[in-house]
Amino acid sequence: MSGFDMWRVNPERTEPIDVRAADADIPVVSLSDGVVTLRPWSRDDAGFMVEAFADPAIRRYNGAHDRLGRPAPPLSIVGAEAIIDEFASRWRAFGAAEPPSGVAFAITDAASGGLVGCCGVDDWSKADVAQFGYWIGPSARGRGYATRAVVLLTRWLFELGAARAFLTVEADNAASAAVAHRAGFVHEGTMRAHSVWQGKRIDVMWFAALPLEWTMREPVEPA
Helix, strand or coil, X not given: CECCCHHHCCCCCCCCCXXXXXXXXXXXXXXXXXXXXXXXXXXXXXXXXXXXXXXXXXXXXXXXXXCCCCECCCCCHHHHHHHHHHHHHHHHHHHCCCCCCCCEEXXXXXXXXXXXXXXXXXXXXXXXXXXXXXXXXXXXXXXXXXXXXXXXXXXXXXXXXXXXXXXXXECCCHHHHHHHHHCCCEEEEEEEEEEEECCXXXXXXXXEECCCCCCCCCCCXXX
């Protein structure tokens, strides 16, 4: 799992929101290869998000940490709904012709529609460089969902005009590094002692792809 920074919002925001009115102007963006489908998050997905963020691996690699690398308290339904509301606001900004910074997709099984994870854009710079991340829920790991989601998301970013797409992976997260390799990303280097977990400094690997050299830029037939 590569850390998608959904924690830039206040997870305990409680002001009332007219969800139906707010959802009315969210762009409908759906990406699919016939096996995996990416779609915007809905408040109906809050329970899945809460369950996912109780998982130790997600808390380790994707949750909010303090400066000593200690994880935040477990996510509540209210907190998950606040995060999903913020995702919706980022989609509305994208619909108003702003870069897709902060937008997030729910990763679903294309056949069943069941939720399996999340991927999203952490940042889109003024130089058109996109940083993104992803996570997969514990019951859905090992089935290729993450690799397919990364390929779909990267292709979309390049279609939008990204000149470069990159992600970072903590050096002890071998599964996520394997996803980056399978999705056609190049390991460009390692940032030493760049992160911290439970008081211990951790190296962070840097993976990137460029549109003209990315080997998976053309769609493939569903497996």
